[in-house]
Amino acid sequence: MGWLDGDVALVTGGGSGIGLAVVERFLAEGCAGVGVMVRSPQQGTDLRARFGERVVVVEGDVRSGADNQQAVDATVARFGKLDALVGNAGVWDFNTRLEKMDLAQLDASFDEIFGVNVKGYLLAARAAAAALRASGGSMIFTLSNAAFHAGGGGPLYVASKHAGLGLVRQLAFEFAPQVRVNAVAPGGTATALRGPASLGKGERRLTDIPNFHENVASAMPLKLIAEPADHAGHYVLLASRANSRATTAAVLRSDGGWEIRPI
Numbered sequence: 001m002g003w004l005d006g007d008v009a010l011v012t013g014g015g016s017g018i019g020l021a022v023v024e025r026f027l028a029e030g031c032a033g034v035g036v037m038v039r040s041p042q043q044g045t046d047l048r049a050r051f052g053e054r055v056v057v058v059e060g061d062v063r064s065g066a067d068n069q070q071a072v073d074a075t076v077a078r079f080g081k082l083d084a085l086v087g088n089a090g091v092w093d094f095n096t097r098l099e100k101m102d103l104a105q106l107d108a109s110f111d112e113i114f115g116v117n118v119k120g121y122l123l124a125a126r127a128a129a130a131a132l133r134a135s136g137g138s139m140i141f142t143l144s145n146a147a148f149h150a151g152g153g154g155p156l157y158v159a160s161k162h163a164g165l166g167l168v169r170q171l172a173f174e175f176a177p178q179v180r181v182n183a184v185a186p187g188g189t190a191t192a193l194r195g196p197a198s199l200g201k202g203e204r205r206l207t208d209i210p211n212f213h214e215n216v217a218s219a220m221p222l223k224l225i226a227e228p229a230d231h232a233g234h235y236v237l238l239a240s241r242a243n244s245r246a247t248t249a250a251v252l253r254s255d256g257g258w259e260i261r262p263i
């Protein structure tokens with residue numbers, strides 16, 4: 001008996017990192033199937049090899065409304081319904097400060113970061129809305145400690161995750177009472193989160209930063225850097241109708257205690 005027995009989910013950015021941990025855990029909790037939206041063909045190949053018929057993989061760009069719709073349609077076509085949307089695909093800005101960007105970079109990287117982190121969530125929600133209203137399901141978005149605090153990125157990333165918080169609240173309002181809308185806010189996590197191509201950091205990974213693990217762990221009251229799987233149970237809890245029936249517009253923080261860092 002799992003907490004998500006027979007449910008069907010769709011996870012964007014589920015080919016790596018936190019999204020992949022959510023796919024794995026949702027299947028372990030009894031999901032009948034999971035749709036996964038990925039950016040790279042290799043991620044699709046790996047997912048099919050690992051999970052077989054229990055996943056349906058759609059390659060696409062979350063900035064495209066048509067690609068999001070295709071991911072929802074493919075998931076519903078294969079598994080018959082949709083109970084949970086996990087909007088998760090994201091890009092970081094490698095702490096790039098405002099004055100470090102020339103105007104052309106600022107223009108292009110705003111479009112890229114807000115395109116993925118904010119518009120991508122809006123388009124996924126728009127595409128999944130009808131199926132989730134029909135099932136009485138829920139949406140869960142990956143935010144960040146940068147949705148609440150400065151310093152978890154530069155102005156573009158921090159503003160995009162703050163925008164995500166507003167989006168969760170507004171969508172929770174618009175979709176009640178049929179659909180619950182919640183979020184998980186991780187802190188520093190050992191993943192290969194990329195930067196924006198528009199800043200020349202499309203191939204750079206978070207974990208390429210020298211001493212990343214040590215620096216994150218020493219900044220956290222819990223003195224740890226999270227692994228993707230450390231957050232996955234929060235998504236299960238929020239997706240579970242039996243355990244979160246009365247919860248909407250909530251953000252579960254999974255950030256090692258960022259809020260209680262000493263002055």
Ligand SMILES: NC(=O)c1ccc[n+]([C@@H]2O[C@H](COP(=O)([O-])OP(=O)(O)OC[C@H]3O[C@@H](n4cnc5c(N)ncnc54)[C@H](O)[C@@H]3O)[C@@H](O)[C@H]2O)c1
Nearest residue numbers: 013016017018039061062089090144187188189191192193
């Ligand atoms: N790693 C951290 O320290 C951390 C902390 C807080 C929040 N987050 C958030 O967690 C989420 C997942 O990131 P992660 O850390 O697991 O890194 P990740 O790079 O492993 O996951 C992000 C996924 O999004 C996909 N993606 C990026 N742009 C896309 C696009 N245009 N279309 C489709 N897919 C796209 C990537 O291919 C990748 O699979 C992001 O929203 C990120 O902002 C990460």
